[in-house]
Amino acid sequence: MHRTASLTPPMGWNSWDCYGTTVTEDEILANAAVMSERMLATGWDTVVVDIQWYEPTARAGGYNTDAPLLLDPDGVQMPVEARFPSSAGGRGFGPLADRVHELGLRFGVHLMRGIPRRAVTDPRPVPGTDATTADIALPESHPAARCPWNGDNLGLDFSHPAAQAWLDTQIERIVGWGVDFLKVDDMLFPYHHDAIEALALAITRAEERHGRDVTLSLSPGTDLSVAHVPHLRRHADMWRISDDLWDRWEDIAAQFTRLARWAPHQRAHGWADADMLPLGRIGLRAERGDPRESLLTTAERRTMLSLWNLARSPLFMGGDLPTTDEATLADLTNPDVHAIGAHSTDNGELVRERELIVWGARGTGSHAGSRWAGVFSTADGARTVRVPLTSTGLTSPDLPTPTVITELWSGHRLEIDPADPYATLELALDAHGVALLRAT
CATH class of the missing domain: 3.20.20.70 (Aldolase class I)
Structure with a gap:
């Protein structure tokens, strides 16, 4: 074929x-x-x-x-x-x-x-x-x-x-x-x-x-x-x-x-x-x-x-x-x-804990250098979740910590302190909702 x-x-x-x-x-x-x-x-x-x-x-x-x-x-x-x-x-x-x-x-x-x-x-x-x-x-x-x-x-x-x-x-x-x-x-x-x-x-x-x-x-x-x-x-x-x-x-x-x-x-x-x-x-x-x-x-x-x-x-x-x-x-x-x-690779589930699921992916081709994460709530009600940045795949020991992360559905930008090894994302998620994040 x-x-x-x-x-x-x-x-x-x-x-x-x-x-x-x-x-x-x-x-x-x-x-x-x-x-x-x-x-x-x-x-x-x-x-x-x-x-x-x-x-x-x-x-x-x-x-x-x-x-x-x-x-x-x-x-x-x-x-x-x-x-x-x-x-x-x-x-x-x-x-x-x-x-x-x-x-x-x-x-x-x-x-x-x-x-x-x-x-x-x-x-x-x-x-x-x-x-x-x-x-x-x-x-x-x-x-x-x-x-x-x-x-x-x-x-x-x-x-x-x-x-x-x-x-x-x-x-x-x-x-x-x-x-x-x-x-x-x-x-x-x-x-x-x-x-x-x-x-x-x-x-x-x-x-x-x-x-x-x-x-x-x-x-x-x-x-x-x-x-x-x-x-x-x-x-x-x-x-x-x-x-x-x-x-x-x-x-x-x-x-x-x-x-x-x-x-x-x-x-x-x-x-x-x-x-x-x-x-x-x-x-x-x-x-x-x-x-x-x-x-x-x-x-x-x-x-x-x-x-x-x-x-x-x-x-x-x-x-x-x-x-x-x-x-x-x-x-x-x-x-x-x-x-x-x-335009992604290394796609997969990174975390599954107590009604919280995190997926990650890395950009290829024209999007090389981009990293994506989806933070999903399977809970039946709205809630705020806190996720360590290191759990999202948006950074790792061989990658620089991003200073700005964008939520793709809303366009909202999250500022990150690259010097903070304990950086945590605080995300307000609707019932069955997602924060779809990109670091470039």
């Missing part, structure tokens, strides 16, 4: 948190327009159509049994014309991808592991082989045949050579529409080594044929082990490390432990993904909850963005950008905050 697009953690927008399975072409373009105008300069550059863009009867809040998926003659999924009118005439996502590219953005789609069940029950020839699509699917009785939460597909039987041939056809056709990003689900729980390797091979072949780079994102990440890091790094660009995350503090709090485990493994071309940011206006036609402004407080939103950046997680906004409030958009496009995710 070329994978030049994942030198830093990928950033973008995904339709799932606000539109579930029902997003339309107009909604994709409206979000792309805001991203291009308001967010691209800060690194946000990818727009992703999530699950079931090929399901004519898709609905909010669940999946239909034996859904009538729209397929081409080879069994490859096609966009539903009623929701994506530019796909008429067999053009697939080509016209929509072109319009997204014209905005300076990358275009992505979601796929499920395996082959559509309807292509198996209604067999058709596998291009370039003597087999049919009925020959290459795992039998229903096989434990890897079924996704536990979506019945659209059956797993491919990679002991049959035509299985790779069909997967090559599927991925080549989709990448040929101008797709730059593939989010592929039902890959990691359980961990499907064979499906991951076959998918990576198909993407490499499609990249070579079309002369483009495709970012591969794998989901979901329930109980994903760091034992898989070498295999993941060889075959994917990013991988989820949790189940779906929503706008609940308990979901954010649970990511501290996961990200502490994964942060030492973050580097170019291989990013542990803490999941989408359920911020702004979400739940319009989504899987969970009614239309709402994100239930996360301002403090929790900033804690989330601080932690995701300090841990170098990919960042994918889940809220509807045209109707998202200005304060959230301002936080999403804070260049000082996003410099951490893009």
